[in-house]
Amino acid sequence: MSNLIYYFKQSSKQFWRNKAMGFTSLLAITAMMLxxxxxxxxxxxxxxxxxxxxxxxxxxxxxxxxxxxxxxAEKIIDKIEKNDGIKSTEYRTKExxxxxxxxxxxxxxxxxxxxxxxxxxxSILISVENNKIAERLTEKADEIKGVEDVxxxxxxVEKLTRATEFIQLSAMIIMIFLxxxxxxxxxxxxxxxxxxxxxxxxxxxxxxxxxxxxRGPFIVEGAxxxxxxxxxxxxxxxxxxxxxxxxxxxxxxxxxxxxxVPAGYMVWNLLxxxxxxxxxxxxxxxxxxMRKFLDK
Numbered sequence: 001m002s003n004l005i006y007y008f009k010q011s012s013k014q015f016w017r018n019k020a021m022g023f024t025s026l027l028a029i030t031a032m033m034l035x036x037x038x039x040x041x042x043x044x045x046x047x048x049x050x051x052x053x054x055x056x057x058x059x060x061x062x063x064x065x066x067x068x069x070x071x072x073a074e075k076i077i078d079k080i081e082k083n084d085g086i087k088s089t090e091y092r093t094k095e096x097x098x099x100x101x102x103x104x105x106x107x108x109x110x111x112x113x114x115x116x117x118x119x120x121x122x123s124i125l126i127s128v129e130n131n132k133i134a135e136r137l138t139e140k141a142d143e144i145k146g147v148e149d150v151x152x153x154x155x156x157v158e159k160l161t162r163a164t165e166f167i168q169l170s171a172m173i174i175m176i177f178l179x180x181x182x183x184x185x186x187x188x189x190x191x192x193x194x195x196x197x198x199x200x201x202x203x204x205x206x207x208x209x210x211x212x213x214x215r216g217p218f219i220v221e222g223a224x225x226x227x228x229x230x231x232x233x234x235x236x237x238x239x240x241x242x243x244x245x246x247x248x249x250x251x252x253x254x255x256x257x258x259x260x261v262p263a264g265y266m267v268w269n270l271l272x273x274x275x276x277x278x279x280x281x282x283x284x285x286x287x288x289x290m291r292k293f294l295d296k
Contacts, residue, residue, distance in 0.1 A: 025225050026232075028185040029281055032178035033233035033274045039171035040270060041241050044261050046164045060137045061151040062124040068146040073124060076144060080126055085133035090125040094118050121148065179281060187285040215287070222286035226278030234274050238267040 062080075064073060070091065077089045097120040102109035128134045134152055141150035242263040 025182075025185050025282075025285075026229055029182045029226060029229035029278055030232045030236075032175075032182045032281075033230060033277060034236055035178065036171065036175050036277075037233060037237035037270055037274070038240075039167065039174065040273070041237065041261075041266060043164065043167045043171060044266065046167060048261055050161060050164055059152075060126045060128060060134050062126070062141060062144070062147045063121045063149040063151065064123060065146055065148045066121065068122065070122075072146055073122065076146060077124060079144070080124070080137070083133070083137070085129040087127040087129055089127070092123045092125055094120045094122050097121075097123065179277070182281045183285045183288065185285070187288045218286045219283055222282030222284075223279045224282070226280070226282030227275065230271065230274035230278035233278075234267055234271040237270055238263055241266060 062076070064076075068076075073091050077091065080086060080089055095118065098112065098118050101120070102112050105111065126137060128137065138150050138152045141147050245260050245263055
C-alpha cells in the first residue's frame with residue numbers, strides 16, 4: 001500500500017514537471033479515442049439497422065389491396081403454397097403490422113398512437129428456403145390478382161452488410177494506427193521524465209531498488225494519463241451523440257423504422273472500452289520508454 005501511495009505521489013510530480021508533454025499525451029490519446037468512438041457509434045447503429053432488416057431477410061411479403069378480404073387472401077395463400085421451396089405462410093392484418101412496428105420503435109412507439117388511420121396494408125408473409133425462390137416469388141407478384149406490392153430486402157441487406165464490414169475494417173485500421181501513435185507520444189513523454197530523474201534512478205539502482213519499483217511511478221503516470229483521456233473522450237462522445245440523437249432521432253426512426261442505440265447505453269460500453277485502451281496505451285508507453293534505460 002505504501003508503495004502504491006509513493007507511486008501516485010511521484011507520478012503526479014512527474015506529470016507537472018513535464019506538463020507540456022503530459023498534456024500532449026493526454027490530447028493525443030483523447031483524440032484517438034474520440035475518433036474511435038465516432039466509428040464505434042456509426043458501426044453499432046448500422047449493425048442495429050441491419051439486424052432489423054434481417055428479420056425480413058428470409059421472407060417475401062405480399063402487400064394486399066384494401067378490398068381483398070381474408071377469404072380471398074387465403075385463396076392466394078393456397079396458390080402460393082403450391083410452389084416448391086415454401087417453408088410457411090402467414091396472413092398478417094394491418095392491425096398486427098402496426099403493433100409490430102410499435103414494438104420495433106421501442107420507447108418511441110407512442111408516436112404511432114396519434115394516427116387518424118392505419119396506413120399499413122394487410123399482407124401475406126412467405127418464408128422461403130433460399131434466395132432463388134424468393135426472387136421468383138417477387139417476379140410473380142404482378143401476376144397475382146389482389147397483390148398491390150411486394151417487399152424483399154435481399155439487396156438492401158447485402159449492401160448494408162458490406163457497408164458494416166467496411167466501416168468495421170476501417171475503424172480497426174485507424175484504431176491500430178492511432179494506438180501506435182499514442183503509445184509513441186506517451187513513451188516520449190515518460191522518456192523526458194526518465195532523463196530528468198536519471199541521477200535519482202541511478203542512485204536507486206545502486207542501493208538495490210528493483211526495476212519494477214523504479215518503473216512503478218512511470219507506469220502509474222501512463223495509466224493515469226490513459227484514464228483521464230478515456231473519461232474525457234467518453235464524455236465528448238456522449239455529448240456529440242446525444243445531440244445528434246435529439247436532432248435526427250425521430251426522423252431516422254420514421255424513415256428507417258429502426259431506432260438509434262440510446263446514448264446512455266452507448267456511453268457506458270464506450271467508457272469500458274476506452275478505459276481498457278487508455279490504460280493499455282499509457283502502461284505500454286511507459287514500459288517502452290524505460291526499457292532501454294533499465295536494461296543498461
